[in-house]
Amino acid sequence: MQSSGQADLGDMVLVGGGHSHVGVLKRFGMQGLPGLRLTVICTDTHTPYSGMLPGYVAGHYRYEEVHIDLRRLAAFAGARYYQDEVIGIDRENRRVLCRNHPPLGYDRLSINIGSAPAMDRVAGADEYAIPVKPIRRFNERWLAMLERVCRQPGPSTIAVVGAGAGGVELTLAMQYRLRRELQLRGRDPDDLHFHLLSADHDILRTHNARVRQRFEAVLAERGVVVHRAAEVGSVSRGQISTRSGETLATDEVFWVTQAGAAAWLRDTGLALDSGGFIQVADTLQTLSDPLIFAAGDCAAMIDHPLEKAGVFAVRQGRPLAENLRRSLLQQPLLAYRPQRHWLALISTGDRYAIASRGAASAQGAWVWRWKDWIDRRFMASFADLPAKTWPA
Ligand SMILES: Cc1cc2nc3c(=O)[nH]c(=O)nc-3n(C[C@H](O)[C@H](O)[C@H](O)COP(=O)(O)OP(=O)(O)OC[C@H]3O[C@@H](n4cnc5c(N)ncnc54)[C@H](O)[C@@H]3O)c2cc1C
Structure with a gap:
């Protein structure tokens, strides 16, 4: 007062x-x-x-x-x-x-x-794609999709538009989670098909070549189909089309493109x-x-x-x-x-991560544990609020 x-x-x-x-x-x-x-x-x-x-x-x-x-x-x-x-x-x-x-x-x-990911220049994106931000709305739609994929028998195809760190991480995280959920229900996790679309020729354009190679290898190992130089031109129910004329049938489209x-x-x-x-x-x-x-x-x-x-x-x-x-x-x-230069610790879904800083990189389960420790410490600093040093 x-x-x-x-x-x-x-x-x-x-x-x-x-x-x-x-x-x-x-x-x-x-x-x-x-x-x-x-x-x-x-x-x-x-x-x-x-x-x-x-x-x-x-x-x-x-x-x-x-x-x-x-x-x-x-x-x-x-x-x-x-x-x-x-x-x-x-x-x-x-x-x-x-x-x-x-x-x-x-x-x-x-x-x-x-x-928030810029969507306004792509016909149909607002209506048919799920933007990663705002997070609250993303979460509602992610949970709805999780339920739908788990209930609906047969294959599901999921496309992620945007192959920066956010798009790559989200693809691998969703794949890891959905595969586990299907396995827990006795279903075949190979029913899931993931596609990652990059407007550029490369994925993770702002990271060094070693980091890009490591992620290319992880995505290939996990069967994620990467579409390069595939700028999306329109989205409609069940389909995305690139400006170069490629079309892809999808059940879900997530939008993680450059920030607008x-x-x-x-x-x-x-x-x-x-x-x-x-x-x-x-x-x-x-x-x-x-x-x-x-x-x-x-x-x-x-x-x-x-x-x-x-x-x-x-x-x-x-x-x-x-x-x-x-x-x-x-x-x-x-x-x-x-x-x-800043340190990016980019996870691969499975409690494993790749570190990227300038021209340097490293990877391992230990990188994920390091990231987990940093993140938890940050969050704890808001949970355990320090004593005030001023009169109330
Ligand atoms: C999948 C994914 C993973 C990512 N991982 C990382 C990572 O590991 N490391 C990293 O450094 N970056 C990461 N990023 C990038 C990071 O999310 C953003 O750079 C960061 O959130 C920006 O923080 P901010 O404080 O500017 O805004 P935000 O964190 O977006 O916060 C803005 C807040 O303002 C509110 N708001 C918005 N508009 C209004 C309005 N008109 N009126 C009132 N309130 C409003 C929003 O609801 C929100 O609460 C990731 C992004 C994505 C999509």
Whole structure:
């Protein structure tokens, strides 16, 4: 509560509860700013941790184990939590526009709404394909498919569109899980047919050649048919067609293509890059508006182009929290420089993983155990919240 004589720092609104904002909430919970009213608005009550998502699909983790409880975290930070979808920003009047709540005033705003696979340029994709994001909807449809495949006798063909790390991991995780489920029911796991479609000639284009070769070998061993230079042009019920004229009959289509930006950002007047992502400086402050910050997939650091990966969104949590605090206290902001090479631990579905960092790679069950340890430690840091160091 604000004591008399205490400065009123106004309202800070966090839009989206992504990997960066969970870090901001945790830090403001540990060390709050008296006089600040904090609000977080998110479509979901739980933030899925992307690193553990394939492990959840494969059946190694329960749903609760791979999600951060946003309401609990907001309470820890002394923040109001609104479950809602932000649909715009009225910058002139400093108000956030929500689908279901009245406009909400802000003095500082931070955006961490992630990205979703771009589907709008492919006819029928919206209707017939299952996008991997938002995760909540993906999960509902994945569970429905799991049930359908288990109940329906005979073969099933599943296509995954997008052969980056997310698409490859998801293919192998789904295959591992579905094969096991069929085996448990005394069915033939070879009834399952998986296809992976890559718009490029290569899979895992942003990883080194050794990592690509290792995954090529795993996919071949598991009987996943990889379609190269196979950009999908349309999706209809039971079929996908590539721009080069190939057609494939499928029962299910999962969409894990390159990250696309939220359409409503275009109407905010904020400077965006060619992909529609919010341009930010090294301070994570937007180029257009000193009151607005952005981080994670929805942001584009103009001096440090980054891959859209949860690891960067997580890392940006600390500098974002620090610079939001500094901005509120009218102190100079600090520049954040992300690392040039980053470690990706990409799982193969079966408690085995391949590590990729710059030109280096390694693989083994030990890599999966290492990844599992890192991921569980990260999640535990949100479950066992530390004591507050500020007066409630
Ligand atoms: C299958 C798969 C596996 C992956 N594995 C990895 C991995 O191992 N390592 C890695 O580094 N990256 C991985 N990624 C990439 C990773 O998922 C993203 O880079 C990461 O989630 C981005 O984090 P973020 O904080 O920007 O946004 P998100 O984690 O997407 O969070 C955004 C939040 O904002 C909410 N939101 C969205 N729009 C609105 C709105 N308008 N109003 C209010 N709330 C909104 C969303 O519901 C969500 O809760 C993977 C991706 C996929 C698809």
